[in-house]
Amino acid sequence: xxxxxxxxxxxxxxxxxxxxxxxxxxxxxxxxxxxxxxxxxxxxxxxxxxxxxxxxxxxxxxxxxxxxxxxxxxxxxxxxxxxxxxxxxxxxxxxxxxxxxxxxxxxxxxxxxxxxxxxxxxxxxxxxxxxxxxxxxxxxxxxxxxxxxxxxxxxxxxxxxxxxxxxxxxxxxxxxxxxxxxxxxxxxxxxxxxxxxxxxxxxxxxxxxxxxxxxxxxxxxxxxxxxxxxxxxxxxxxxxxxxxxxxxxxxxxxxxxxxxxxxxxxxxxxxxxxxxxxxxxxxxxxxxxxxxxxxxxxxxxxxxxxxxxxxxxxxxxxxxxxxxxxxxxxxxxxxxxxxxx
Amino acid sequence: xxxxxxxxxxxxxxxxxxxxxxxxxxxxxxxxxxxxxxxxxxxxxxxxxxxxxxxxxxxxxxxxxxxxxxxxxxxxxxxxxxxxxxxxxxxxxxxxxxxxxxxxxxxxxxxxxxxxxxxxxxxxxxxxxxxxxxxxxxxxxxxxxxxxxxxxxxxxxxxxxxxxxxxxxxxxxxxxxxxxxxxxxxxxxxxxxxxxxxxxxxxxxxxxxxxxxxxxxxxxxxxxxxxxxxxxxxxxxxxxxxxxxxxxxxxxxxxxxxxxxxxxxxxxxxxxxxxxxxxxxxxxxxxxxxxxxxxxxxxxxxxxxxxxxxxxxxxxxxxxxxxxxxxxxxxxxxxxxxxxx
DNA sequence: CTGTTAGCGCTTTCAA
DNA sequence: TTGAAAGCGCTAACAG
Numbered sequence: 081x082x083x084x085x086x087x088x089x090x091x092x093x094x095x096x097x098x099x100x101x102x103x104x105x106x107x108x109x110x111x112x113x114x115x116x117x118x119x120x121x122x123x124x125x126x127x128x129x130x131x132x133x134x135x136x137x138x139x140x141x142x143x144x145x146x147x148x149x150x151x152x153x154x155x156x157x158x159x160x161x162x163x164x165x166x167x168x169x170x171x172x173x174x175x176x177x178x179x180x181x182x183x184x185x186x187x188x189x190x191x192x193x194x195x196x197x198x199x200x201x202x203x204x205x206x207x208x209x210x211x212x213x214x215x216x217x218x219x220x221x222x223x224x225x226x227x228x229x230x231x232x233x234x235x236x237x238x239x240x241x242x243x244x245x246x247x248x249x250x251x252x253x254x255x256x257x258x259x260x261x262x263x264x265x266x267x268x269x270x271x272x273x274x275x276x277x278x279x280x281x282x283x284x285x286x287x288x289x290x291x292x293x294x295x296x297x298x299x300x301x302x303x304x305x306x307x308x309x310x311x312x313x314x315x316x317x318x319x320x321x322x323x324x325x326x327x328x329x330x331x332x333x334x335x336x337x338x339x340x341x342x343x344x345x346x347x348x349x350x351x352x353x354x355x356x357x358x359x360x361x362x363x364x365x366x367x368x369x370x371x372x373x374x375x376x377x378x379x380x381x382x383x384x385x386x387x388x389x390x391x392x393x394x395x396x397x398x399x400x401x402x403x404x405x406x407x408x409x410x411x412x413x414x415x416x417x418x419x420x421x
Numbered sequence: 422x423x424x425x426x427x428x429x430x431x432x433x434x435x436x437x438x439x440x441x442x443x444x445x446x447x448x449x450x451x452x453x454x455x456x457x458x459x460x461x462x463x464x465x466x467x468x469x470x471x472x473x474x475x476x477x478x479x480x481x482x483x484x485x486x487x488x489x490x491x492x493x494x495x496x497x498x499x500x501x502x503x504x505x506x507x508x509x510x511x512x513x514x515x516x517x518x519x520x521x522x523x524x525x526x527x528x529x530x531x532x533x534x535x536x537x538x539x540x541x542x543x544x545x546x547x548x549x550x551x552x553x554x555x556x557x558x559x560x561x562x563x564x565x566x567x568x569x570x571x572x573x574x575x576x577x578x579x580x581x582x583x584x585x586x587x588x589x590x591x592x593x594x595x596x597x598x599x600x601x602x603x604x605x606x607x608x609x610x611x612x613x614x615x616x617x618x619x620x621x622x623x624x625x626x627x628x629x630x631x632x633x634x635x636x637x638x639x640x641x642x643x644x645x646x647x648x649x650x651x652x653x654x655x656x657x658x659x660x661x662x663x664x665x666x667x668x669x670x671x672x673x674x675x676x677x678x679x680x681x682x683x684x685x686x687x688x689x690x691x692x693x694x695x696x697x698x699x700x701x702x703x704x705x706x707x708x709x710x711x712x713x714x715x716x717x718x719x720x721x722x723x724x725x726x727x728x729x730x731x732x733x734x735x736x737x738x739x740x741x742x743x744x745x746x747x748x749x750x751x752x753x754x755x756x757x758x759x760x761x762x
Numbered sequence: 763c764t765g766t767t768a769g770c771g772c773t774t775t776c777a778a
Numbered sequence: 779t780t781g782a783a784a785g786c787g788c789t790a791a792c793a794g
Binding site for chain 1: 425426427470472473474475476477479480485487494495496497498501502504505508509517518519520521522524535536538539540541561565566567678682704705708709710
């Protein structure tokens, strides 16, 4: 398919018998033009349906007014919300956004960075893939002074700004809630151990246990690979334990939901047999039966704060020194845990 | 923040004392270069961490290898899946993707088109907003010969390719299913009437009724504005009808789920009091209680087919003549409708 | 085998 | 008040 030709300033200039620079000036409403010329040009531009070529502009000023975003996957409601927040607020400040997903692989994450950088984005907002356990690609763009920050899935060794939730605090809240509603043996189902959130949420879990004077029991920490099969496997293992926990806190909602579904199929009652809680507050968590106690993470807000901070840095409103923005989470108690007495 | 300077060919050239075009040739592995020079250049480029400037390349060849995508909202699981399919397969063919959301408004849809066109995307994949009831902006890009197609939320008056589901067929399947499982009075809860899918799904609904020799009852068609409040209002109206339907088919899952939740709160049992079905097969529909009978629409597949067709047209593999691609849907019977005898 | 030149569309000095 | 010229980074036709 031949792409339709776009009108250029040159063509308007020829049609009107003036120079290209005059067109340029007229179109950006320069004051040093004769009103008549300006009027003629503006009208002609409209008539010919002229649209500026952002590519050319960007090349000239070496700025694209475009930001790159890399998320593990777009179909996750949480990341979709982040993207939404990023996009709305980037647009508000005159920026466009290019979105890529790493599909949770290091390889694609690297490739995405390469393309976005080649596309001359003015900055990057990155949420790391599950696989990302080495950071050369990030240090590389850091050394090349390409402005970027990390959000949600971050790493603490890269000297750039980070936007995270208070994962430790959220996990503390929900574990405490389980303990307050009568659980004595609370289990933590984690994701892969080198994930930032796996660690942070475990800290919160341990913190709450400690506060209640409970010695952590290694048998009460399990690690899922976060696939459906992996989650169900954990559900099964728990069901078959000689001495089961009476409350289970899962690192993310999908784990809890998979376990819940499996338990229902084998007749385990939640919360009577075991209480269950998740983290993230996915839309799904509200409609399962029983509705799942979880911790709300405002994704849109995270996106908004992230992009705002990065643009503030780009625009010189904020200092270039890395900062850490921590968003608070909110406990959402539902029927999958018992009520407070 | 000052953006780090990107190495250019010019700088490599100066460092090596050769001309820029030699650099260019070496970097694209031109055969007409002395192997030594080539080697020196490639090594130096690597050492200096050279990355080609896609902007400059694009400007030169008047092609960006970038596609624009406009969806009503990214946080919908269905559209997120479409995007995922689009992105994966665009990348596979060397294209990047810029995604925008219209937030279901005509105004943003227009603005998005403007930006994407100004950014010189090579083509557009558009799913119309709910508000879109005039089409000047589409005719405009059509007249300007910018390649694009419509998917899912389409309009039949624009002479471009369309990718849709067999909405009529899916609605027929699910209505038939309700009738086969014993319902006598099946209601259709539609969205706004000028929505393409509202119409198409109604046709399928009427088709099934007709096949079962049932005269459509205007009291058995309701229209929701698709907000939570609107959906609940419909749920309430149904509950208060003197002669209720015994089966309700909702145009999209969220409507069914909102109604289900409301009904549960007032003690109406599904499917015993009334059977209920949706459309789309949102992840949520599988985990509500009872699980919702629905019609599966493979979003990823739709994205994949859409982008493949558009790229085929761009690459001259497919004809420029508009075609209509229709994807089949699958009935997913679950417990919110009674079982077949 | 390599350099020179021109040009993609636009903006911005510098001159007139 | 307007035009000419240079340049953003890259490629390709043309010349050597």
